[in-house]
Amino acid sequence: MNLPLLFFDDMKLQRLLTTVLLLTVTTLNNVLGAFVGVNIGSDVSDLPSASNVVTILKSHQITHVRLYDANPHMLQALSNTGIEVLVGVTDEEILTIGDSPSVAASWITKNVAAYMPHTNITSIAVGSQVLTSIPNVAPVLVPAMNHLHSALVASNLHFRVKVSTPQSMDLIPRPFPPSTATFNSSWNSTIHQLLQFLKNTNSSYMLNAYPYYGYTNGDGIFPIEYALLRSLPLVKKIVDPNTLLHYDSMFDAMVDATYYSIRALNFNDIPIVVTESGWPSLGGSNEQDANVENAETYVNNLILRVLNDSGPPSQPKIPINTYIYELFDEDMRKGPISERHWGLFYSNGSSVYPLSFTGSDKIFGNSSMSFCVAKDGADAEKIEAGLDWACGQGRANCAAIQAGRPCFFPNNVKSHASYAYNDYYQKMHSAGGTCDFDDTAIITTEDPSYGSCIYAGSSNLSTGDGSLPSMALGPVGPVGVGLKMQVSNLHYAFSSTILLLVMMLL
Numbered sequence: 001m002n003l004p005l006l007f008f009d010d011m012k013l014q015r016l017l018t019t020v021l022l023l024t025v026t027t028l029n030n031v032l033g034a035f036v037g038v039n040i041g042s043d044v045s046d047l048p049s050a051s052n053v054v055t056i057l058k059s060h061q062i063t064h065v066r067l068y069d070a071n072p073h074m075l076q077a078l079s080n081t082g083i084e085v086l087v088g089v090t091d092e093e094i095l096t097i098g099d100s101p102s103v104a105a106s107w108i109t110k111n112v113a114a115y116m117p118h119t120n121i122t123s124i125a126v127g128s129q130v131l132t133s134i135p136n137v138a139p140v141l142v143p144a145m146n147h148l149h150s151a152l153v154a155s156n157l158h159f160r161v162k163v164s165t166p167q168s169m170d171l172i173p174r175p176f177p178p179s180t181a182t183f184n185s186s187w188n189s190t191i192h193q194l195l196q197f198l199k200n201t202n203s204s205y206m207l208n209a210y211p212y213y214g215y216t217n218g219d220g221i222f223p224i225e226y227a228l229l230r231s232l233p234l235v236k237k238i239v240d241p242n243t244l245l246h247y248d249s250m251f252d253a254m255v256d257a258t259y260y261s262i263r264a265l266n267f268n269d270i271p272i273v274v275t276e277s278g279w280p281s282l283g284g285s286n287e288q289d290a291n292v293e294n295a296e297t298y299v300n301n302l303i304l305r306v307l308n309d310s311g312p313p314s315q316p317k318i319p320i321n322t323y324i325y326e327l328f329d330e331d332m333r334k335g336p337i338s339e340r341h342w343g344l345f346y347s348n349g350s351s352v353y354p355l356s357f358t359g360s361d362k363i364f365g366n367s368s369m370s371f372c373v374a375k376d377g378a379d380a381e382k383i384e385a386g387l388d389w390a391c392g393q394g395r396a397n398c399a400a401i402q403a404g405r406p407c408f409f410p411n412n413v414k415s416h417a418s419y420a421y422n423d424y425y426q427k428m429h430s431a432g433g434t435c436d437f438d439d440t441a442i443i444t445t446e447d448p449s450y451g452s453c454i455y456a457g458s459s460n461l462s463t464g465d466g467s468l469p470s471m472a473l474g475p476v477g478p479v480g481v482g483l484k485m486q487v488s489n490l491h492y493a494f495s496s497t498i499l500l501l502v503m504m505l506l
Contacts, residue, residue: 033307033309033319034306034307034308034309034319034320034321034322035063035064035084035306035321035322036064036302036303036306036307036321036322036323036324036357037062037063037064037065037066037084037086037321037322037323037324038057038062038064038065038066038323038324038326038327038344039065039066039068039275039276039323039324039325039326039327040053040065040066040067040068040074040326040327040328041068041326041327041328041330042068042069042071042330043330043331043332043333044328044329044330044331044332044347045331045332046347047328047347048347048348048349049073050071050073050074050076050077051077052349053074053077053327054077054078054081054083055349056327056345056349057081057083057327058081058083059349060357061357061358062083062357063082063083063084064083064084064085064086064321064323065078065083065084065085065086065323065327066085066086066088066125066275066323067085067086067087067088068088068090068125068128069087069088069090070087070088070089070107070110070111070112075087075111075115075119075121076115076119078119078120079115079118079119080118081120082120083120084120084121084122085119085120085121085122085123086121086122086123086124086125086275086323087111087112087121087123087124087125088124088125088126088127088128089107089124089125089126089127089144089148090127091127091128091130091133091134091137093107094126094127094130094137094140094141094144095137095140097126097140097144097147097148098137098139098140098141098143098144098147099140099143100147101147101150101151103147104144104147104148104150104151105147105150105151105154107148107151108148108151108152108155108157109151109155112124112152112155112157112161113155113157116157116160116161121160121161122160122161122162123161123162123163123164124148124161124162124163124164125164125165125166125206125275126141126144126145126148126163126164126165127141127165127166128166128208129166129167129168129170129208130165130167131167131171131187131190131191132167132168132170132171133168138187138190139190141165141190141194142190142193142194142197145163145164145165145194145197146197148163149163149197149201158201162201162202162203162204163197163201163203164198164203164204164205164206164273165194165206166206166207166208166275166276167205167206167207167208168207168208169207169208169209169210169213169214169254169257169258171183171184171187171191171261172184172257172258172261175214175253175254175257176240176253176257177240177241177242177243178240178243178245178247178253178256178257178259178260178312178314179240179242179243179245179260179314180242180260181256181257181258181260181261181264182260182261182264183261183264183265188265191265192265195262195265195267195270196267198270199267199269199270203270204270204271204272204273204321205258205262205270205271205272205273206272206273206275207254207255207258207272207273207274207275208274208275208276208277208325209251209254209255209258209274209276209277210276210277210278210325211226211227211228211229211249211250211251211254211277211279211298212227212278212279212280212289212290212298214227214250214254215227215250215289216287216289222238222250223236224289224294226238226247226249226250227249227250227298228279228294228297228298228301229248229249229251229297229298229301229302229305230297230301231248232248238253240313243313243314245313245314246313247312247313249305251277251302251305252305252312252313252320253312255272255274255311255312255320256312256313256314256315258272259272259312259314259315260314271318272318272320273320273321273322273323274320274321274322274323275323276323276325276326277302277322277323277324277325278295278298278299278324278325278326278342279294279295279297279298279299279342280295280338280339280341280342281295281296281341281342281343281352281353282337282338282340282341283336283337283338283341284336284337284338287336287337287338290337290338290341291443292352292353292370292443293370293429293434293435293443295352295353296353296354296355296370296429297429299324299344299353299355300354300355300356300429302322302324303324303355303356303357305320306319306320306321306322307358324344325342326342326343326344327343327344327345328343328344328345328346328347329341329342329343329346329352330342330343353370354370354429354457370443370444370445370457371422371425371426371443371444371445371446371447371448371455371457371458372421372422372424372425372426372435372441372442372443372444373418373421373422373441373442373444373448374386374414374415374417374418374421374437374440374441374442375439375440375441375442378414378439378440378441379440380413380414382437382438382439382440383413383414383417383437383440384413384417385438386417386420386421386437386438386440386441387413387416387417387420387421389437390417390420390421390423390424390437391420394420394424394428395424395427396420396421396423396424396427397423397456398416398419398420398423400419400453401415401416401419401420406451406452406453406454407419407453417437417440417441418448419453419455421435421437421441422448422455422456422457423455423456425441426456426457427456447459
């Protein structure tokens with residue numbers, strides 16, 4: 001018998017309204033396609049306030065974030081923003097949650113239910129790479145996930161908040177070729193339980209995928225272009241000899257290796273979300289590949305790759321939602337120098353290098369962005385050859401260095417080459433263009449503009465006097481970048497409106 005709505009008591013009515021509205025948000029999020037989010041680590045000596053962090057997120061149109069804990073200041077600051085939040089159960093909390101359903105219930109009440117629906121929490125990550133980093137916790141990992149899910153069911157939040165656990169590629173000893181990849185057999189029992197849980201709860205497998213480590217630990221087996229998601233000529237395409245599938249990037253191969261490993265344990269239809277991926281912008285003397293140019297290339301190419309809404313070769317229709325590691329450099333982390341330099345932004349909100357989270361031509365940059373200029377002491381003939389190439393085949397806009405134009409003086413090859421090199425670099429870096437020019441160029445964060453001569457990428461750039469605004473030219477997916485921007489804005493507007501409506505009704 002169907003009862004009229006007025007016969008519901010207040011508590012049931014609140015639950016009903018919250019369920020309907022949050023399901024609407026969930027449906028919209030699924031329609032929007034792939035997303036690129038960002039991890040927010042906390043091992044930062046000068047971490048900005050939670051409100052300032054949210055300001056940075058919104059200014060760069062970042063719609064998804066992952067927290068490594070359930071920081072109350074961040075969860076409060078993220079309320080009413082529409083930004084989707086993945087909260088973390090710390091490694092230290094897993095043991096007690098795994099041993100006690102009541103502890104799990106208290107955790108959900110305190111760290112999830114208390115903030116919803118105002119804060120848009122959609123996932124819980126239980127630990128970080130537990131099976132490879134703290135294997136003694138493995139016996140209680142899946143029980144902890146089950147206890148948390150049961151607590152979500154009791155709170156009527158299980159339809160909106162999913163539970164999973166991020167794992168590293170180290171669980172797959174031989175990831176190439178992807179078609180023969182399998183999980184380390186010593187973990188088969190635990191991983192089988194994990195996959196069964198994910199299947200039963202319609203949750204995703206969380207993967208931390210780092211082509212940086214795949215490349216640097218690979219002893220030169222694969223070209224760096226493959227790791228940086230740069231286009232490879234057909235003759236250099238990486239091919240799985242068993243399936244004959246072509247892999248344009250190590251990132252795709254890592255994701256596919258994980259899909260094949262899941263399939264090897266007889267599970268299907270478990271989507272993968274990449275919870276960490278990135279590239280360090282600085283390293284020690286033995287970490288030459290950790291530099292700003294490679295980091296910028298990888299991250300921008302990764303964003304474009306994810307936002308084209310396609311999956312890896314074996315699962316082309318399943319987008320690869322991805323969280324970039326990470327928002328800020330964590331200067332308090334131990335280990336090699338590169339461990340402390342994965343950040344996209346400085347604590348003042350300026351970007352370490354130009355990037356765009358929408359996959360559009362709009363690149364976010366500032367006074368700390370990078371420029372490409374001719375190197376002091378470089379061979380003059382090589383510089384002249386580089387200048388000729390940049391203004392010719394490189395298609396740099398060299399109008400400003402012609403006689404009578406603002407960058408003609410000083411009238412020497414090094415000055416003219418610096419302008420041409422930089423114009424080429426600003427336009428082509430995200431599509432694989434480098435700042436090399438036969439070892440006659442160098443990256444600098446100091447703006448080389450002077451007087452009325454404004455270099456591409458400068459914060460003082462104007463379109464007058466023959467200069468062109470900096471733009472990122474690169475591959476664009478089947479969904480046009482203009483539509484991506486509109487959809488991103490719609491996501492914010494719709495989610496915020498729905499959440500506000502929920503607040504008004506409660």
